[in-house]
Amino acid sequence: MDPLQRIACTWCGAQSPAGATSCVTCGAPLDVKNLVSDSGWREAPRLRDMSELKFGASTCQVEGEIVPVAEITLGGTDSIFFEHHVLLWKDDTVRMDVMPLQGGIKRALAGMPFVVSIASGQGRVAFSRDAAGELVMLPLHPGMEMDVREHAFLLCSHTVNYSYTRIAGLRNILFGGQGMFMDRFIAQNAPGLLVLHGYGNVFERRLAAGESIILEPGAFLYKDASVTMNVETQKLTTGFFGGVGMNLARMTGPGRLGIQSMYHHHHTE
Amino acid sequence: MPQKSDSRAYRCPWCGHGSDAGGTSCPRCGAPVDVRLATTDSGWAELPPIRDMARIQFGQSFCQIEGKYVPVADFNLSAGDGVYFTHHLLLWKDEQVQISNMPLAKGWKRLFAGLPLIMTEAKGPGRIAFSKDAAGELIALPLDAGQSVDVREHVFMIATNQVTYDWFQSGIWFTTQNGKDTETHYPIGMFMDRFTAAGSAPGLLLLHGNGNVFVRNLQPGQSIVIKPTALLFKDPTVSMNLHLEYPGKMYGTFQPWGRWSSRYVWLHLRGPGRVAVQSHFEKMEDPGFNIRNSEPMTTTRQW
Numbered sequence: 001m002d003p004l005q006r007i008a009c010t011w012c013g014a015q016s017p018a019g020a021t022s023c024v025t026c027g028a029p030l031d032v033k034n035l036v037s038d039s040g041w042r043e044a045p046r047l048r049d050m051s052e053l054k055f056g057a058s059t060c061q062v063e064g065e066i067v068p069v070a071e072i073t074l075g076g077t078d079s080i081f082f083e084h085h086v087l088l089w090k091d092d093t094v095r096m097d098v099m100p101l102q103g104g105i106k107r108a109l110a111g112m113p114f115v116v117s118i119a120s121g122q123g124r125v126a127f128s129r130d131a132a133g134e135l136v137m138l139p140l141h142p143g144m145e146m147d148v149r150e151h152a153f154l155l156c157s158h159t160v161n162y163s164y165t166r167i168a169g170l171r172n173i174l175f176g177g178q179g180m181f182m183d184r185f186i187a188q189n190a191p192g193l194l195v196l197h198g199y200g201n202v203f204e205r206r207l208a209a210g211e212s213i214i215l216e217p218g219a220f221l222y223k224d225a226s227v228t229m230n231v232e233t234q235k236l237t238t239g240f241f242g243g244v245g246m247n248l249a250r251m252t253g254p255g256r257l258g259i260q261s262m263y264h265h266h267h268t269e
Numbered sequence: 270m271p272q273k274s275d276s277r278a279y280r281c282p283w284c285g286h287g288s289d290a291g292g293t294s295c296p297r298c299g300a301p302v303d304v305r306l307a308t309t310d311s312g313w314a315e316l317p318p319i320r321d322m323a324r325i326q327f328g329q330s331f332c333q334i335e336g337k338y339v340p341v342a343d344f345n346l347s348a349g350d351g352v353y354f355t356h357h358l359l360l361w362k363d364e365q366v367q368i369s370n371m372p373l374a375k376g377w378k379r380l381f382a383g384l385p386l387i388m389t390e391a392k393g394p395g396r397i398a399f400s401k402d403a404a405g406e407l408i409a410l411p412l413d414a415g416q417s418v419d420v421r422e423h424v425f426m427i428a429t430n431q432v433t434y435d436w437f438q439s440g441i442w443f444t445t446q447n448g449k450d451t452e453t454h455y456p457i458g459m460f461m462d463r464f465t466a467a468g469s470a471p472g473l474l475l476l477h478g479n480g481n482v483f484v485r486n487l488q489p490g491q492s493i494v495i496k497p498t499a500l501l502f503k504d505p506t507v508s509m510n511l512h513l514e515y516p517g518k519m520y521g522t523f524q525p526w527g528r529w530s531s532r533y534v535w536l537h538l539r540g541p542g543r544v545a546v547q548s549h550f551e552k553m554e555d556p557g558f559n560i561r562n563s564e565p566m567t568t569t570r571q572w
Binding site: 118 | 309310311313315338404405406479480481483492493494495496499514515516517531533546547548549550551552553572
């Protein structure tokens with residue numbers, strides 16, 4: 001087999017050696033056709049049980065298909081950060097630290113994770129979430145910025161900068177299904193890996209500049225920082241019996257947008 | 270990897286039972302025949318998913334597993350065979366199947382500990398089916414005569430009547446104090462169930478794991494720390510203790526909400542024996558406040 005031959009991953013665009021059955025960067029199966037709905041949503045690749053991918057000197061193995069586990073083998077000086085409650089098990093040797101976060105009081109008041117933990121050192125550590133769904137592997141290249149629904153991120157490599165972005169507009173805060181803040185992940189000088197957990201199935205589409213689509217706010221999972229979100233209220237009237245207002249999020253490109261099929265519904269007005 | 274030198278010498282990689290490999294699944298635990306036992310790099314073996322419509326035999330009766338996401342255990346009980354179960358798991362039954370209460374000792378203790386107070390028995394002949402209210406996997410644990418297994422509370426679904434049921438204090442606890450109030454916490458529950466194939470006949474135990482289920486065999490002295498609510502079952506030879514871990518670098522030396530704000534409460538398990546975890550664990554709400562007292566074998570690590 002020609003060692004220079006490469007297969008491009010349709011999910012993340014990375015190149016893997018010819019003969020590989022899954023992408024070395026994001027774990028997506030390479031021998032399965034990209035599934036795109038007639039309306040243009042691309043289904044996030046269902047990672048094969050026991051798929052392995054690499055980031056830095058570390059590896060991530062995905063185990064199980066109902067509530068998948070991300071098992072990390074830390075290598076070199078690599079570390080990962082994650083929310084406190086998603087740890088499933090770990091080796092004794094894996095060191096635990098807490099990441100200093102800016103805006104701690106704001107984060108605590110907004111219901112965002114106040115304690116973000118760091119695992120480092122040689123050893124293995126595994127993570128999972130509290131619902132059936134899919135793991136979404138998002139390799140980040142230098143310069144990429146991703147906004148993620150709060151509490152949706154499972155883990156992230158230490159090379160990625162973690163902060164938060166305040167959601168503009170009272171209507172967006174009250175009815176956008178996000179609260180006041182979204183997580184923001186920025187790959188500055190080095191590539192990194194961001195692993196999300198989506199409830200149910202996950203779909204992605206790339207919006208062109210100015211193109212927009214309307215979402216149930218609870219279905220939003222992630223977006224490029226260039227995609228804007230605005231909540232609009234749709235009035236539903238029933239003649240003599242009055243009506244209700246349905247709040248929907250208008251997402252406008254350019255950029256990627258990810259949604260989850262098992263969403264958290266937000267009440268109408 | 271399963272051994273399959275000839276059709277009579279097939280040994281199930283999951284339960285170790287020898288059978289005729291002409292079928293599609295192990296007649297004793299339902300694991301697909303020829304399945305390569307998927308093992309993670311770290312040594313966890315993934316529970317082989319029981320094939321839809323697989324049949325498991327016990328005594329003169331059968332259990333058929335139906336569905337994939339919330340599997341149903343559909344029993345076809347012969348006359349004289351029976352099963353017992355927690356009553357809220359019953360999905361449907363034939364009219365002819367006899368249902369009765371199974372007497373349980375220490376009812377008051379069970380009531381206070383949040384354990385099911387009523388265990389129900391079903392006797393054949395006839396069909397009866399069970400399922401649970403969460404996506405996950407059914408675990409079929411065949412027990413050889415004299416073999417026991419320890420199961421975390423509320424994980425048990427059904428056992429055949431060759432299996433005896435008992436429980437014991439988990440011994441995993443800690444106390445916190447808030448003013449004059451002292452509260453005791455049990456991360457894996459106050460009690461654990463113990464099931465034993467007590468007589469000369471083997472028995473079958475069915476458990477339900479939320480999400481995916483992983484099992485590993487710890488060597489003597491080998492240990493691992495797991496989230497307490499992820500534990501499903503363990504061999505009685507596996508010892509356990511509470512393990513508290515405090516991460517480092519909490520804003521330098523300043524810890525605004527005290528040591529509890531970032532601590533991990535772990536279950537430390539030490540071999541030899543099998544240990545199983547589920548990937549969808551119940552979220553553990555840390556009670557807050559500093560820990561005043563804990564079980565005598567507790568270990569602590571400050572990073």
